[in-house]
Amino acid sequence: MSEGLTVGRAAALVGVSVKTLHHWDAIGLVRPSERTYAGYRVYSGDDVARVHRVLVYRELGFPLAEIGRLLDDPAVDAGAHLRRQRSELVERIARLQTMVSAVDTMLAATKSGMQLTPEQQVEIFGSDWRPEWVGEAEDRWGDSPQWAQYAERAATMSPEDWQEIAATTEELNADLAAACRTGVLPGSPEANALAERHRATVAGYFDCPHARHVCLGRLLSSPEEGFAAYYGELAPDLANWLRDAINANAEAHGVDPATATWE
Known part of the structure; x- marks a missing residue:
């Protein structure tokens, strides 16, 4: 200058x-x-x-x-x-x-969710699995914070992680079905433990406090949803039994199932 x-x-x-x-x-x-x-x-x-x-x-x-x-x-x-x-x-x-790399990963997760091909999904989750269910779920809940949590977590999971989740879910479903068939009463220590295992499984995808778990139980037992039919194949009336077990467990943790809301 x-x-x-x-x-x-x-x-x-x-x-x-x-x-x-x-x-x-x-x-x-x-x-x-x-x-x-x-x-x-x-x-x-x-x-x-x-x-x-x-x-x-x-x-x-x-x-x-x-x-x-x-x-x-x-x-x-x-x-x-x-x-x-x-x-x-x-x-x-x-x-x-x-x-920036971390943000890119989160953006990809929000957009893509489960990082498995349709063939891998069927191989891991069984022949009854329908890969289009993921897209249908995103269309229905894609704008929710819970879907964003699921997508972020799912994007980092390997096929081996999903295999472990599938095995854990299969074991849980077998125990739920056995409890329903043998007349385990919702609210009993055994039923509460199963309800907590179910909640923990859901919490692997998105945060699931007891009130939100109650709302999920309502959804799973609704005749208009496909979940009731899915659980019905495992044990007669299992969807309703699981709903009642979830409600009783939530009540034991200070949540009134009648007034529980998703948020």
């Missing part, structure tokens, strides 16, 4: 307000090295370079007092300052890139 800049031109050049430069001047962080005959501040090339260094350190999160000490340290030359700033910026870029 062959000529100095007024505070207004300097502020416009570096992208800060005039008020900011006045404040930095007042605290001794960046003082213009020249004045006009009328007493107005004039920033030299070195002054503007110092402003840029302040901006970099501020972007990195350094407080102004610490920035002043760094810039005024006589043991550190300008090149050392630039190298330090570059190192700090590279580290920040790496952290930001990691965050």
